Amino acid sequence: xxxxxxxxxxxxxxxxxxxxxxxxxxxxxxxxxxxxxxxxxxxxxxxxxxxxxxxxxxxxxxxxxxxxxxxxxxxxxxxxxxxxxxxxxxxxxxxxxxxxxxxxxxxxxxxxxxxxxxxxxxxxxxxxxxxxxxxxxxxxxxxxxxxxxxxxxxxxxxxxxxxxxxxxxxxxxxxxxxxxxxxxxxxxxxxxxxxxxxxxxxxxxxxxxxxxxxxxxxxxxxxxxxxxxxxxxxxxxxxxxxxxxxxxxxxxxxxxxxxxxxxxxxxxxxxxxxxxxxxxxxxxxxxxxxxxxxxxxxxxxxxxxxxxxxxxxxxxxxxxxxxxxxxxxxxxxxxxxxxxxxxxxxxxxxxxxxxxxxxxxxxxxxxxxxxxxxxxxxxxxxxxxxxxxxxxxxxxxxxxxxxxxxxxxxxxxxxxxxxxxxxxxxxxxxxxxxxxxxxxxxxxxxxxxxx
Numbered sequence: 001x002x003x004x005x006x007x008x009x010x011x012x013x014x015x016x017x018x019x020x021x022x023x024x025x026x027x028x029x030x031x032x033x034x035x036x037x038x039x040x041x042x043x044x045x046x047x048x049x050x051x052x053x054x055x056x057x058x059x060x061x062x063x064x065x066x067x068x069x070x071x072x073x074x075x076x077x078x079x080x081x082x083x084x085x086x087x088x089x090x091x092x093x094x095x096x097x098x099x100x101x102x103x104x105x106x107x108x109x110x111x112x113x114x115x116x117x118x119x120x121x122x123x124x125x126x127x128x129x130x131x132x133x134x135x136x137x138x139x140x141x142x143x144x145x146x147x148x149x150x151x152x153x154x155x156x157x158x159x160x161x162x163x164x165x166x167x168x169x170x171x172x173x174x175x176x177x178x179x180x181x182x183x184x185x186x187x188x189x190x191x192x193x194x195x196x197x198x199x200x201x202x203x204x205x206x207x208x209x210x211x212x213x214x215x216x217x218x219x220x221x222x223x224x225x226x227x228x229x230x231x232x233x234x235x236x237x238x239x240x241x242x243x244x245x246x247x248x249x250x251x252x253x254x255x256x257x258x259x260x261x262x263x264x265x266x267x268x269x270x271x272x273x274x275x276x277x278x279x280x281x282x283x284x285x286x287x288x289x290x291x292x293x294x295x296x297x298x299x300x301x302x303x304x305x306x307x308x309x310x311x312x313x314x315x316x317x318x319x320x321x322x323x324x325x326x327x328x329x330x331x332x333x334x335x336x337x338x339x340x341x342x343x344x345x346x347x348x349x350x351x352x353x354x355x356x357x358x359x360x361x362x363x364x365x366x367x368x369x370x371x372x373x374x375x376x377x378x379x380x381x382x383x384x385x386x387x388x389x390x391x392x393x394x395x396x397x398x399x400x401x402x403x404x405x406x407x408x409x410x411x412x413x414x415x416x417x418x419x420x421x422x423x424x425x426x427x428x429x430x431x432x433x434x435x436x437x438x439x440x441x442x443x444x445x446x447x448x449x450x451x
Contacts, residue, residue: 004229004245008157009174011247012130012165017122017437020129021251025437027259028125030409031093033433034261035086035107036445039067041265041339041416042088043450047201051081064112065446068421075112076212079159082108083205089339090200090321091416094268095259096372099139100300101151103259105204106131109159109212111442113166121439123166129254131162136255137247142240145304148189149239152207156185159211167219179224180214182235195310196318261409263398264337269301270327271396273377277331280381280391287333287351289383293359295328296378298367306361313353317342325359326352328379339416370394374401420450 002010020028042048055066055077064078065071067085086092086108093104107128114124135158144153160181164174191203218224229235236242248254264274273295284290297306301324305311311323320326320342329352330341346352370376374394382388395401397408404412410430417426425448432445439445 037413039085078112080209088201091265141243163215176224177218272393
């Protein structure tokens with residue numbers, strides 16, 4: 001019997017760009033553009049400044065670029081810093097299953113290793129598809145959250161696999177890379193508990209840094225632990241229990257097609273509640289007319305973003321964008337949820353806190369039954385005088401069941417890029433991302449001038 005890691009190594013080596021349907025390739029390009037846009041939106045954030053300084057302290061001619069600069073560093077440090085920017089706003093894409101995840105977190109690792117290896121765009125697209133495939137299939141196979149572990153555990157495996165592919169590792173070397181990446185990257189879910197810190201932006205990019213580092217060690221000859229999934233102290237025994245791992249059955253079956261680009265910069269389980277609030281807002285008129293709000297939701301949303309006391313008095317943007325009630329209150333008061341909705345000024349706004357105090361969140365069987373196919377949130381707003389209005393949304397804008405158009409993805413990118421790069425540079429980046437399969441070198445996608 002071959003191990004899961006052995007089968008993954010064989011699948012990675014066997015994968016070809018031609019195995020991907022045009023739709024899969026197009027989705028990869030959309031995710032690359034969206035990820036760069038999310039990074040530009042986070043350009044001045046504290047995690048961006050800190051991780052950039054760490055990576056800039058190491059110069060490697062011919063290495064991997066820090067996004068928006070000509071500074072080259074090691075691929076693992078580029079993956080760490082660029083990945084922190086992609087993740088900071090909680091605006092990059094999502095996949096929901098037994099374990100929720102943000103699979104575009106794999107993209108900075110693929111771009112960093114691909115650039116350093118002089119890989120063409122087609123090979124980087126294939127590697128990104130592999131990263132999505134492994135992370136999302138692992139999310140389908142077993143929950144980490146249920147055992148107190150963080151979803152980024154799976155990211156160490158997915159980035160090690162895609163980096164192994166780009167480095168040109170053999171099946172045996174890839175096997176060692178997966179062992180090296182897995183054995184030392186069991187991360188706890190404390191990252192997303194209580195008042196949430198800057199580390200939320202960095203948790204996956206740190207796993208990616210270690211996944212890339214593991215692949216680099218393996219290509220230089222280092223061996224890693226065997227049976228990382230099935231062994232006596234492996235993932236199955238220590239965390240998840242045994243599982244079987246599915247894989248793409250054809251050119252159009254790759255998991256990236258089942259992931260969702262975010263329409264609002266907030267934790268994904270809140271997206272349908274935001275959508276419902278915005279649809280109810282014209283019927284409410286003056287938000288001062290609201291007496292109370294009932295949010296009927298599902299277990300994952302209630303436990304992650306709707307139950308802890310900190311979610312009713314957030315003190316950081318990370319806690320606010322992980323507060324279901326806060327997101328609903330902002331949507332009703334302001335008529336939109338943007339990156340500015342989570343500023344220090346906003347999270348202390350008495351109007352928001354007052355409305356937040358009127359919100360009650362409950363888990364229901366109806367909503368549980370609709371997850372993870374959708375993310376059903378039902379809002380019932382009671383107005384002074386007794387009138388009640390309700391809205392249930394299962395597939396918010398951006399969900400695979402209600403996907404964003406290319407024009408919407410481009411518009412989202414340009415909103416995040418505004419003030420960071422010129423309009424002309426933004427247009428060039430759109431063109432380069434959407435023609436990634438024709439690029440012989442991804443450097444023009446990574447090195448550009450900021451304003």
